[in-house]
Amino acid sequence: MEGAGEIRRGVAKPAVVQDVGNRRALRDIRNLVGEAPYACAIRKNKSGLHEHNTTCIARRPVTRKFAATLATKQQTSPQNERIGKENPEKKPESLLTSSNCLNICTDIEEDGTMVDEMEEMDQSGLKDVEMEDRILDSFPDIDSCDSNNPLAVVEYVEDIYSFYRKTEVTSCVSPDYMSQQFDINEKMRAILVDWLVEVHYKFELMDETLFLTVNIIDRFLARQTIVRKKLQLVGVTAMLLACKYEEVSVPVVQDLVLISDRAYTREEILEMLYLCEQEVLILNTLQFNMSVPTPYVFMRRFLKVAESDKKLELLSFFIIELCLVECKMLMFQPSLLAAAAIYTAQCTLQRCKCWNRTSEMHTTYSEDQLLECSRFMVDFHQNARTGKLTGVHRKYSSFKYGCTAKSEPAHFLLNADL
Structure with a gap:
């Protein structure tokens, strides 16, 4: 067939292209096996073989490990293999010979310390990833219990709260x-x-x-x-x-x-x-913006981190609802308010300062960062019954809410050092 022996980019051209309506044959989109990833990296010589353009590739940072790998593997393209079979006397040239690799590395090292810097960056990046993995592995998986619950969206929950x-x-x-x-x-x-x-x-x-x-x-x-x-x-x-x-x-x-x-x-x-x-x-x-992260969404997540029971949950919501009434508490972000409310509730129930590493990691707040907000909450708690505005106190004094408002405030936090 005419044109059957012609090779273009390693693929034989079809002899006849049937005309089916307005459909046309697809153009070459440079996705063929062995196609050069960079236009300047490989070029054909007169014999049809590919030769390496050391000038262009030298602009890319090549580590010693990468150069040695290319030299030992002696990678060849499918085009060269096909040509080698048709003309056994001619041996296909390697895409990148060991001498070319040595020249590339030598040229880069003469220009500066690019290779060393790249290796140091790679090693430091691997160390950071390994360190993060160790840190995450050292904390308990708080979402493991919900792995079979599709409503808990365990796969996305961390991304969701990162967005919040x-x-x-x-x-x-x-x-x-x-x-x-x-x-x-x-x-x-x-x-x-x-x-x-x-x-x-x-x-x-x-x-x-x-x-x-x-x-x-x-x-x-x-x-x-x-x-x-x-x-x-x-x-x-x-x-x-x-x-x-x-x-x-x-x-x-x-x-x-x-x-x-x-x-x-x-x-x-x-x-x-x-x-x-x-x-x-x-x-x-408000420009129809109703989807905003309020303290409630953070409360639910942080209570799960704290492995709360019903008593801790009710006391935490009692404290944070007291903050809703006070305009000055707008100075704190919703996530900080939620974390401080849970911290204050824990201190109220256990009568001591307690904020473990798991809570600190998930909330991103340390105990020192919560203490200022927590002092305001303790003050609101001790004045909730005697103040002029007692709506929250009456609500949480009912049996439905476990008479939570009658708990003794954590007064020792008022004298704690920042």
């Missing part, structure tokens, strides 16, 4: 944002949040709904000024939006009117919600 840590700053606001408001202040915000805690408890909503509600309120008030008459309406709307995002069953508008002690009419609440849907108020101000 990178993006949690987007959910934070300045602790002094109230200075931008002209008609409301921090005390009014505290009263609103304390009241919403009771509303949340009465409606038996999910824990994540409460944390998202407070986050929506803070992010909205940090960007939008309102009058005090509308503050409770903002809180009600924020809770309804959080319910739509987190809950399966959403409270009806008439229930919101009743819990507001009829301070707002059904029409006013619907008008507020309508404006939100029209991207004029809350959702427009």
Whole structure:
């Protein structure tokens, strides 16, 4: 057949290409076996054999180990093997001879210490990986118990929380944002949040709904000024939006009117919600960003790390809900708040400082980093019963929550050294 003996890039051309409609034969996409990975690395000589371009390859860093491997293996391309069979008198040249390898290494070493530096970098990289593997192996696998639970997403959980840590700053606001408001202040915000805690408890909503509600309120008030008459309406709307995002069953508008002690009419609440849907108020101000890492998502992960029981879990949530009421606690990131709440709860129950290496590794916070935040929490705990805002204390004083609020605060943390 005509053209059967012609060789182009190691593949025989077909004699006839059938014309099937508008289909055309695929072009050479340089994916053939033995094809040169770099255009300047190999070139053909007049005899059709491949010869090595030492000038071009010398620009690539070649270690002694790599050069010796190429020299001993004497790699040949399929094109040379085919030509060797057709013309046995001519022996295919090696892609890279030992003399060429020696010249390459000599040229690189004359120019500088590139080879040594590359070897040192490779060795240091391997040492770092080995060190990380040893560190991880020395800690218990907290997700092994959920290996058969598809909802635990064990394969991705570390990546998920790594993403949460990178993006949690987007959910934070300045602790002094109230200075931008002209008609409301921090005390009014505290009263609103304390009241919403009771509303949340009465409606038996999910824990994540409460944390998202407070986050929506803070992010909205940090960007939008309102009058005090509308503050409770903002809180009600924020809770309804959080319910739509987190809950399966959403409270009806008439229930919101009743819990507001009829301070707002059904029409006013619907008008507020309508404006939100029209991207004029809350959702427009927040740019529809409802997926933010609140302290709740970190609480769940860190409680698992701490191998918590029900008592530690309830006490940790009691402490962190006390922080929701206080505007100054906005100075701490959600992950730090969660870690400090669990640390404070552990100290409260065990009456001593305890923060093991496993908790420190998974939370990325040391005991010294948690101590400042923990002192605030102890102060809130000891004043929860006697203060003016007792919504959280009453909630956690019920039998449903194990009378957690009646536990003795960890006073010794107030005198601990930073």
